[in-house]
Amino acid sequence: MSAPESLTGGREQRMLAIIETARAKPARFRDERITLAHGAGGKATQTLIEGLLVPALGRPGSALAQLGDSGAVLAGGARLAMTTDSFVVKPLRFPGGSIGELAVNGTVNDLAVSGARALALTVSLILEEGLDTEVLRSEVAAIAAAAQTAGVEIVAGDTKVVERGAADGMYICTSGIGAIDPRGTLSSDAIVAGDRVLLSGPIAEHGTAVMLARNLFELDASIESDTCSLWPAVDALLGAAGPALHCMRDATRGGVASVLNELARAAGVSVTVRAADVPVAPSVAAAAELLGIDPMYVANEGRLVAFVAPAAAEQALAALRSVAGCEQAALIGSVGQEPPGMVAVETGFGGRRVMDQLVGDPLPRIC
Amino acid sequence: MRYVDEFRDAQLGQALAAEILAAADPGRPLKLMEICGGHTHSIYKYSLGDLLPASVELVHGPGCPVCVIPMGRVDDGIALARTDGLIFTCFGDMLRVPGSEQTLLDAKAQGADVRMVYSPLDALAIARNNPDREVVFFAIGFETTAPSTALTLRRAKAEGMANFTCMCNHVTIVPPLRALLESPDLRLDGFVGPGHVCTIVGTRLFEFIPADYGRPIVISGFEPLDILQSILMLVRQRQDGRCEVENQYTRVVPRDGNPRALEVMAEVFELRPHFEWRGLGSIPHSALGLSEAYREFDAEQRFDVPGVSVADPKACQCGEVLKGVIKPWECRVFGTACTPEHAIGTCMVSPEGACAAYYNYGRLAAPKQAV
Numbered sequence A: 001m002s003a004p005e006s007l008t009g010g011r012e013q014r015m016l017a018i019i020e021t022a023r024a025k026p027a028r029f030r031d032e033r034i035t036l037a038h039g040a041g042g043k044a045t046q047t048l049i050e051g052l053l054v055p056a057l058g059r060p061g062s063a064l065a066q067l068g069d070s071g072a073v074l075a076g077g078a079r080l081a082m083t084t085d086s087f088v089v090k091p092l093r094f095p096g097g098s099i100g101e102l103a104v105n106g107t108v109n110d111l112a113v114s115g116a117r118a119l120a121l122t123v124s125l126i127l128e129e130g131l132d133t134e135v136l137r138s139e140v141a142a143i144a145a146a147a148q149t150a151g152v153e154i155v156a157g158d159t160k161v162v163e164r165g166a167a168d169g170m171y172i173c174t175s176g177i178g179a180i181d182p183r184g185t186l187s188s189d190a191i192v193a194g195d196r197v198l199l200s201g202p203i204a205e206h207g208t209a210v211m212l213a214r215n216l217f218e219l220d221a222s223i224e225s226d227t228c229s230l231w232p233a234v235d236a237l238l239g240a241a242g243p244a245l246h247c248m249r250d251a252t253r254g255g256v257a258s259v260l261n262e263l264a265r266a267a268g269v270s271v272t273v274r275a276a277d278v279p280v281a282p283s284v285a286a287a288a289e290l291l292g293i294d295p296m297y298v299a300n301e302g303r304l305v306a307f308v309a310p311a312a313a314e315q316a317l318a319a320l321r322s323v324a325g326c327e328q329a330a331l332i333g334s335v336g337q338e339p340p341g342m343v344a345v346e347t348g349f350g351g352r353r354v355m356d357q358l359v360g361d362p363l364p365r366i367c
Numbered sequence B: 001m002r003y004v005d006e007f008r009d010a011q012l013g014q015a016l017a018a019e020i021l022a023a024a025d026p027g028r029p030l031k032l033m034e035i036c037g038g039h040t041h042s043i044y045k046y047s048l049g050d051l052l053p054a055s056v057e058l059v060h061g062p063g064c065p066v067c068v069i070p071m072g073r074v075d076d077g078i079a080l081a082r083t084d085g086l087i088f089t090c091f092g093d094m095l096r097v098p099g100s101e102q103t104l105l106d107a108k109a110q111g112a113d114v115r116m117v118y119s120p121l122d123a124l125a126i127a128r129n130n131p132d133r134e135v136v137f138f139a140i141g142f143e144t145t146a147p148s149t150a151l152t153l154r155r156a157k158a159e160g161m162a163n164f165t166c167m168c169n170h171v172t173i174v175p176p177l178r179a180l181l182e183s184p185d186l187r188l189d190g191f192v193g194p195g196h197v198c199t200i201v202g203t204r205l206f207e208f209i210p211a212d213y214g215r216p217i218v219i220s221g222f223e224p225l226d227i228l229q230s231i232l233m234l235v236r237q238r239q240d241g242r243c244e245v246e247n248q249y250t251r252v253v254p255r256d257g258n259p260r261a262l263e264v265m266a267e268v269f270e271l272r273p274h275f276e277w278r279g280l281g282s283i284p285h286s287a288l289g290l291s292e293a294y295r296e297f298d299a300e301q302r303f304d305v306p307g308v309s310v311a312d313p314k315a316c317q318c319g320e321v322l323k324g325v326i327k328p329w330e331c332r333v334f335g336t337a338c339t340p341e342h343a344i345g346t347c348m349v350s351p352e353g354a355c356a357a358y359y360n361y362g363r364l365a366a367p368k369q370a371v
C-alpha cells in the first residue's frame, strides 16, 4: 500500500484512471434475469434505469432523462412536479410506521425534495387474497392520517386483488402532483465545487427498524422508523437559502451513500463526507455493526441531503435544525471537482477512502 | 456501542501511527501479511495504510472464507439448489460468487428456492417449518464459523431432523499458511494473525510460524486500533530482534482456545483428505467434512452432487492475490472485466476479499499518493 509507491504508483494510477473511465460510461443493461439487486437502489438499479428504462421511455433532455425524484411538467403556465412510487415493505407494520404511512410520505417526499409542495395523491392497492380486513382497515387509516399530516388530498384510487401467493399481504402504489415552489431552482446540474452537504438528521433508522421487525435476529433494540413528511424541512431550507439551495434528495433505498453517488455522477463532481460528522444513533450503529451493514447504505424514509452554496450553509443548517425532527441536522461534507463522480469519506483516522455505490442487496423489501 | 467506539478513537490511532513511525527502520522495509479477510476489510475501510510509514507494507492474505471457495463447489451447490422441492440456504455473500455458468442468485432468479440466512440455526429453523421439504445448508468459513455449524448439526441430530443436511465447505487456516510459508518466493517479514479464528483454536496453533519459519505473528482484534497496535507490536519485535507469537487480542483470545467449541467440532467434523482451494489448488488435510457419526446429515451423501472440479477462469488471478503475490489492482481484469457487480473471481465478491475491499474503498490510493 505504501512502500513501493515510487515504483508502482504510476502503474497503479494508470490502472485506476482506466477504471474511472470505464465507470463514467453510460451503463449498459446486460443481465438475463431480474434479481433482487435490481430493486436495491444501488449499482444494479442504476444500470436498469440508465441502460433500459430511460433509453426506451425518455427523450434526451426530457424530465425522465434527468433522473430526479420527480419530473417537472408545465400545465397552463403552472410549474408542477409529478412522481410515482410503489411500496412492498415486509413486514407491513414496524416500529415507528407502516406501509400506508410510508406510501404517503414516500411520494410527498419525492415531490418535496424536488422543491414541490404536494397537492394531490392517487393511491392504488394491490391486495392478496385472504388478507385480514383489519389489516386493510388500519393501513387505510394510516394513509388518511399521513395525508392529513402532510396536508395533501387523496384524489383518486384503485384496488386490485391477486390470488394468494401472488402478493405478500398488500402492496401500495402512490402517485403525486405538487406545485414547484418559486423560491427554489433545484437541479443536480446546479451542484458545483464548494457546495456544502447538509443532512437532515440521524441516518439508517428506517431500514434498521424494518430489519429488526422481521425478527431474524435475536436482537432487542428499540429503533423506530424515521418515516415522516419532509416538506417542513424543505420549506425551511427554501426560506433560509432560496437560490443558494442547489439540490436535494431524500436518502431512501441504498441510503445516504447511494444518493451522494447518484448526484456526484449526475453533476460530474466529487463529494467528500466526514464520517465523524454523520449523525447515527448509538443503538442504530450497534445494530448495524452486528448485522455487518454500513449505516450509510441503509434506507431512510424521512431524511434528506441538501447541497447548499457555502455562504448560505450555516444559515440553512440553523433553519433546518429549527424544524421538529431535524434537531440533529448536520453539515457532513463538501463538493469538490476531482475525481468527478466519486464520493470519498474522511475516516475518523484522518485517512480517505471511497464510498461507492451499493452492490447487491443486503436488505430486500425495505420500502 | 461505547465498547466499539473506544477502539476506533482517532487520537489514539494517530498516537499509535506516530509510535509505528518512530519504531520502524526506514532502511529495512517490513512486509506484513494480514491473514484474515476481516482485517483486510478494516484496513481499507479505515484506510489504515494512509497512517503507515513507507517502510511498513501490508499484504493481504488467504483468510477470506468466500474467496477460497472454488468454482466446482459453487457449481455443486447450484446443482443441489436446482433439485426439485429442495430449499437451499447459505450466507448472503455466497449468492453472488460466480460458478462456471452462473451464480446462486441467478439460479434463484430462475426458480431455485435459494434463501439467505444469517446463521446455520436459521437454516435449521427453515427445515423445522418445512417438514415435507429437504433443506440444505451450504456451510462455509474457517474455524471461526465451524463451531456454529457443528452445534447446529448436533441440535439437528438431537431433534431427529430428517430433512436437514449440510454441504460442508469449512476449511482450516493452518494448511494454506504452511503452503504459503513453503513457497520459495516468500517475501514476508511477519503476520497479523486471525483474532476470531484464535478465539476458537487458541494462539498455540500458530507457534509453528516463528518456530519453523522464523516469522513473527501477532494475533489481532478487528477494530482499527487493534490492527495498528498489532502492527506496532510486529515493528517492535523486529526492533528488539524478537520473533514470537504475541497476542494483541487478549481481551478475547486465550492460548488454548475454546475447548467446548473444539470438542463439538471434533465430534461433528473430520479432516478431508484433500480439498480444492480457489487459486491455491488442492491442499491435503485442509478442510472439514462430516464425521461418520453425522454422515446422515451430509448433503453430499444424501444427494447426487456432481462433485466437479472446474479450473479457475484463465483471466482470474485470485490465487496470486490470496497469496499476496500481487496487489488486487495488478490483476489483468481488475476493475474492468472484474467488478463487484460482475465478478470473475471470488476476491471481488466478498466484502472481505482483497479485490472488493480495494475496489470499494481503495480507489483513491493513487491520487492521494500523488499529493
Ligand code: SF4
Pocket: B315, B316, B317, B318, B319, B321, B328, B331, B332, B333, B334, B335, B338, B343, B344, B345, B346, B347, B348, B349, B355
Ligand atoms: S480482479 Fe477479479 S479475477 Fe482478478 S484477482 Fe481480483 S477477484 Fe480475482
